[in-house]
Amino acid sequence: MQNSTMIQYFHWYTSDNSLWKEIKEKALEMAKLGITSAWLPPAYKAAGGGYSTGYDVYDLYDLGEFDQKGTVRTKYGNKEEYLAAVNALQSAGIQVIADVVLNHKAGGDETEKVMAVKVNEEDRNQPLAEPEEIEAYTKFLFPGRKEQYSSFKWDYRCFTGVDYNHATGETAIYSLLNEHGSDWEAMVDDEKGNYDYLMYCDIEFRNAAVRDELASWGKWYHDMVAFDGVRLDAVKHISPKFFNEWLVRLRKETGKEIFAVGEYWAPGRLPLLLKYIEMTEGNMSLFDAALHHNLHNASNSGSDFDMRTIFDDSLVKANPLLAVTVVDNHDTQPLQALEAPVEPWFKPIAYALILLRVDGYPCIFYPDLVGCSYTDKGKDGQDYEIFLDKVEGIELLMQARVNNAYGMQRDYFDHANCIGWTREGDDEHHGCAVVCSNGEEGTKMMEIGQRYAGKIFKDILGKHAAEITINETGWAEFYCPAGSVSVWTLSGDK
Numbered sequence: 001m002q003n004s005t006m007i008q009y010f011h012w013y014t015s016d017n018s019l020w021k022e023i024k025e026k027a028l029e030m031a032k033l034g035i036t037s038a039w040l041p042p043a044y045k046a047a048g049g050g051y052s053t054g055y056d057v058y059d060l061y062d063l064g065e066f067d068q069k070g071t072v073r074t075k076y077g078n079k080e081e082y083l084a085a086v087n088a089l090q091s092a093g094i095q096v097i098a099d100v101v102l103n104h105k106a107g108g109d110e111t112e113k114v115m116a117v118k119v120n121e122e123d124r125n126q127p128l129a130e131p132e133e134i135e136a137y138t139k140f141l142f143p144g145r146k147e148q149y150s151s152f153k154w155d156y157r158c159f160t161g162v163d164y165n166h167a168t169g170e171t172a173i174y175s176l177l178n179e180h181g182s183d184w185e186a187m188v189d190d191e192k193g194n195y196d197y198l199m200y201c202d203i204e205f206r207n208a209a210v211r212d213e214l215a216s217w218g219k220w221y222h223d224m225v226a227f228d229g230v231r232l233d234a235v236k237h238i239s240p241k242f243f244n245e246w247l248v249r250l251r252k253e254t255g256k257e258i259f260a261v262g263e264y265w266a267p268g269r270l271p272l273l274l275k276y277i278e279m280t281e282g283n284m285s286l287f288d289a290a291l292h293h294n295l296h297n298a299s300n301s302g303s304d305f306d307m308r309t310i311f312d313d314s315l316v317k318a319n320p321l322l323a324v325t326v327v328d329n330h331d332t333q334p335l336q337a338l339e340a341p342v343e344p345w346f347k348p349i350a351y352a353l354i355l356l357r358v359d360g361y362p363c364i365f366y367p368d369l370v371g372c373s374y375t376d377k378g379k380d381g382q383d384y385e386i387f388l389d390k391v392e393g394i395e396l397l398m399q400a401r402v403n404n405a406y407g408m409q410r411d412y413f414d415h416a417n418c419i420g421w422t423r424e425g426d427d428e429h430h431g432c433a434v435v436c437s438n439g440e441e442g443t444k445m446m447e448i449g450q451r452y453a454g455k456i457f458k459d460i461l462g463k464h465a466a467e468i469t470i471n472e473t474g475w476a477e478f479y480c481p482a483g484s485v486s487v488w489t490l491s492g493d494k
Contacts, residue, residue: 003401005034005355006097006363010041010076012053012330013374014366020077020085027088033395034402037095037259039231039363043074043082047107047200050075053330054099055233056106056200059142060217061149063224068144069107086225095228097259098221102214102246103234105154106200108137111166114156116174117182124173124184125193134174135167138201149220152213160184160204161197173197180206185239188276189266198237205242218250222258229259232284236264236272240279247283260284261324261361265331265338267293270313277322285322285361288315292326292340295353299346302483303439306416310353320359327351328365334386335376345483347391348461349436352485355401356434357421358409362401369394393461400460400487404432410447418442420478424449433457433488435480442480450474457488467491 007030009023023038030038042054045062049069054076062068064078072078077085086096116134120126140154157178164171175184175197184196185205196202204210221227230250232243243262251258262284266272270290277286291314298305316323327350331338342350347368354362366372371390378384407424417439425431431452435444448457452470457478459466463486470476480486 002034002036003405004036004361005398005401006037006039006324006361007035007366007369008039008326008329008363009366010053010330011333011365011367011372012336013333013372013376014041014053014075016050016075018077018081019075020081023085024081024088027085027092027094030089031092031094033369034398035094035364037097037229038089039097040085040099041076042099042101042233043076043225045069045071045074055101057101058105058107058140059145061220062142062145066142066144066148068142083225086227090226090228095259096225097229097231097261098225098227099233100218100230101233102203102242103198103237104200104202105140105159108139108154108201109141109143110139111135111137112139112156113167114138115177116162117177118172119175121173121192123193124175124195124197127175128172131177134162134165136162136174136176136201137164137166138162138176150213150217152209154201158204158207158210159201161202163197163199176204178204180204188236188240188264188279189272191236195237196239198234202237205239211242211245215246215249215253218246219253222250222254222256227258228256229261232260232262235262235276235284235286236266240276243280244283262286265289267296267338267340268313270315270318273315274318277319282322285324286315287329287363288323288325288360290314291316291323291354292328292332292342295327295342295346295350296332296340298438299343299350303417305438307419307436307438308413308416310419316354316360323360324363325354325360326363326365327354327368329363330365333365333367333388335378335384344389344391346438348393348397349438349485351391351394351397352434352436352487355397356405356423356432356487358423364394364398393463396460397487400432400489404430404487404489407431408449412444412446415442415444418444418480420444420446422446422448424451430490433476433478434485435478435488436485437480437482439482441482443477444479445475445477447473447475452490456491458491459486460489461485461487
């Protein structure tokens, strides 16, 4: 059985030249590279219309079909193009992972006067004033859709908080007072006192009518698109109780074991990831934000980073079956909210670490496969032009995952700057040996198995020119250049 590999097939600055058409055209190419699932961006209408990345979600039922927010199509294309892209991926044997954004809604159609409490942004449990009447954009009526697919209308009773008072023009965090509570929902962590509120109109999951509507939408969305899995946005701001209910119901009503991965971004805070997994009863995987934190730090520390600790306090080490490993994503890329990119020199090492080992479900970031450039403002307000180069040798690393990363794994994490491991292979695949160094040229004496005695191995990345002969006991000394990675496979393997 082929190893599974996901791709995040977009980034924050993906151009609006119709991503859905590109995906349709590239589906077979992705499959040949070993991609088995594709995480696509939010496909529904956002408040920003045709310019929005999609996370300022407006109408979940508008997949580029209705004239709303100044456009019929979304940034990525129209509904027909989206469905064609999904069909092309699935026809190529690639599962479709739909991005599901349920924490908030943006771009309300009308305001209403509601009672609210302004709270401290750094401690949302601390009120800054007495309850007051504000004017909030909490009515979502979707006039362009005219009740097709759903007649549900959203109002203030569907939300816990907002960030704008239209009457005064003041931007602040307001906790709404409604029949479902005058406080925030309980979260896993006490960051900012309570981090239920993230942005826009924050959805009130204690409202049973809201939960029913979102469950109905999930079934509708699957019936319309037939996705295979879901990427759940901003789950650290959503009660685990909701997703336990929503995912169980979605799987029951579709009759499919829908894959789910949540975005709980807590760099360096593994206990929070484990607690969320516990509270969601194993219903979803999580992106390994803890491992990404290690990769980012290693890439910025050079030879001062102890490579023996690269997996310490990571989800892939603590719970490998529920860890989706990443090198970067749309939030960590330069100029974005959680900016913490892995430096280019270290990315081949990082991808070897997530692609060629037993544990974890690796996800490749689209710009790392094709490269990209964009311009945006930094935190200082100045414009910056960013160039993200394609990762050197990434297709060869993906090829090694498809052809060689199988069987017993032997680890040699015994030097601060040079680590390695071998995969022995199985009945259908030859194995490989991997050596990484964040310092000087590295060598590592490693066992790959007696089945290879007398066989010659070469570095498929072409970083090292040696031809290595495996000795009669299945051992050999493998090499890698300074600050790089080498992947050794049986000479003649393709």
